[in-house]
Amino acid sequence: MNLIEILRSIFINIKGNKSKVFLTTLGIIVGSLTIVLVLAIGQGSQASVEEQFTSLNVGTIQIMSGFGRPGPGMVKLSMEEVEAIKEEAPSIDKVAIMINGRADVNYYNLSNSTTVGGVTEDLMEINNLKLEYGDFISAENNEYADRVAVLGVDIAELFFEEDISEAIGSRITISGKRYEIIGVLKRLGDSQMRGITPDESVFVPYSVAQRYIVGNNTNPNIIALAKDINNVSTGIEEMENILYDTFKDKSEQFMIVDAGSRLESAKASARVMTLMLFSVAIVVLIVGGIGIMNVLFVSVKERTREIGIMKAIGARKKDILLMFLFEAIIISAVGGILGIASSTLAMPIMNYFEVRVVPTSFGYLLAFGFSVVTGTFFGYYPASKAASLNPIDALNYE
Numbered sequence: 441m442n443l444i445e446i447l448r449s450i451f452i453n454i455k456g457n458k459s460k461v462f463l464t465t466l467g468i469i470v471g472s473l474t475i476v477l478v479l480a481i482g483q484g485s486q487a488s489v490e491e492q493f494t495s496l497n498v499g500t501i502q503i504m505s506g507f508g509r510p511g512p513g514m515v516k517l518s519m520e521e522v523e524a525i526k527e528e529a530p531s532i533d534k535v536a537i538m539i540n541g542r543a544d545v546n547y548y549n550l551s552n553s554t555t556v557g558g559v560t561e562d563l564m565e566i567n568n569l570k571l572e573y574g575d576f577i578s579a580e581n582n583e584y585a586d587r588v589a590v591l592g593v594d595i596a597e598l599f600f601e602e603d604i605s606e607a608i609g610s611r612i613t614i615s616g617k618r619y620e621i622i623g624v625l626k627r628l629g630d631s632q633m634r635g636i637t638p639d640e641s642v643f644v645p646y647s648v649a650q651r652y653i654v655g656n657n658t659n660p661n662i663i664a665l666a667k668d669i670n671n672v673s674t675g676i677e678e679m680e681n682i683l684y685d686t687f688k689d690k691s692e693q694f695m696i697v698d699a700g701s702r703l704e705s706a707k708a709s710a711r712v713m714t715l716m717l718f719s720v721a722i723v724v725l726i727v728g729g730i731g732i733m734n735v736l737f738v739s740v741k742e743r744t745r746e747i748g749i750m751k752a753i754g755a756r757k758k759d760i761l762l763m764f765l766f767e768a769i770i771i772s773a774v775g776g777i778l779g780i781a782s783s784t785l786a787m788p789i790m791n792y793f794e795v796r797v798v799p800t801s802f803g804y805l806l807a808f809g810f811s812v813v814t815g816t817f818f819g820y821y822p823a824s825k826a827a828s829l830n831p832i833d834a835l836n837y838e
Contacts, residue, residue, distance in 0.1 A: 446759060449763055454771070463731075464771060465771055467728020467729070467732075468779065468814065469775045469776075470724050470728070471807075471814070472725070472776040472779025472808065473780075473807075475721040475779075475806060476804060478717040478718050479718070479803035480783070481714070481717070481790075481795065482713065482718075483797075483798040483799075484795075484798040485710040499665055499671070499672055500566060500567070500666075500698065501532075501663070501664045501697070502698075503521075503661060503664070503696050504696075505517055505659030515693055517537065517659070517694070520686075522535050524686070525664060528678065529664075529678035531671035531675035531678055532664045532665065532671075532675050532678065533667045535566075535662060535664040536559060536560045536561070537559075537660050537663075538557055538563060538646070538663060539660040540555055540636050541653060543614050543615045544613075544614070545595065545612055546612060546613040546614075547600075547610070547613075554595060556641065556643075556644060556654070557636050557642070557644070558643075558644055558645065558646040558647070558648065559644075559646055560577070560645075561579050561582070566664070568628075570626040571626065572596075572624045573604065573608050573623060574590070574624060575622050576590055581645040583647075587618065587644070588620050589619040589644050590623040590624070590625060591604075591607055591621060591623070591642055592639045592640050592641045593624065593626065594639045595641070607621045607624050608624070612642075614644070614653060615653050625638055625643075627639055666698075676696050679696060722810070725811065726814065728775065728814065729772070729814035729815065732772060736764055736767070736822035739764070740764070757827045757828070761826070763826075765816070765819050768815045768822075769812060769819065770815075771815060772812055772815020773808070773815065776812060777808065780807055783807075
């Protein structure tokens, strides 16, 4: 038998058993669909993690104060530690201190309870904040305790609607005191700044926030930027030494983390979740492959006399093997293609429910490849059994 005759026989058999073949293919369809979606969800998760960390430079290091309100035995960071890091940590390029709390912010008859962050001038560069209009908090603003404010874009749009440029020079009231708006930030989106979302916040000088808004009931955090990624480890050691020299054993109340390690940790968690879901997809494909094997076994039983006739008129063992093996491969390949096509319909639905998916060519190829391999693996044994039938026994089979 030549290849055309083998394929013709396969398609005649498939056409005569449409329902059975379709039900068999369902397992492959679901398996390949699951593989594509799992990899797309995993890719989407990693992309989301990376976007969340774009607000921080990779060389960013944070010193986070002890959690909770200050009490007996609890120590806090201050501007003294900022100055010490500037002077005694050569691996650190820039350093800022931040304190935040909630306050009522008013503009004429509009009012909003939002997060107010007291910051120093270097925070803008360390956290990659960009200005839409105006200027950021300066060293002079902190030195002279100027009552000035920089608005996040959401707050600016709330108060000034479409033309947020009008914010510059206007005055708002925070906790009963008047502040001049000197800047409006560009939209940032998600941020890893602890306890504050820049788009929804108002920034004022650190000294002003400490005096008029937050007081002494919140723990400040220090954020530093290493000179380059290779200086992060050294910078952490230098800051640990400064904290120990200042607070001795109480320095253990502080936690030092760098953005790079947190990014890798978050991405590793996303990869583990993707691997777990991928394992589920493989199980589904295996179940689909078992279904193909069962159908081929039934097909061998039903076509035993036909196999005997083909062997009697000259069909070789190789021809019978290829006929059943190709049938398994075609069924699984079609299932893989239909699964991939189904994924393109499922992705918009997942996006609608705010599940981020990022499809990749690798995901499509992997789904199709696994489908074909599954069909080949589970189809070979029934095909081998069919090819091994004795012609005389096959002709006499009832």
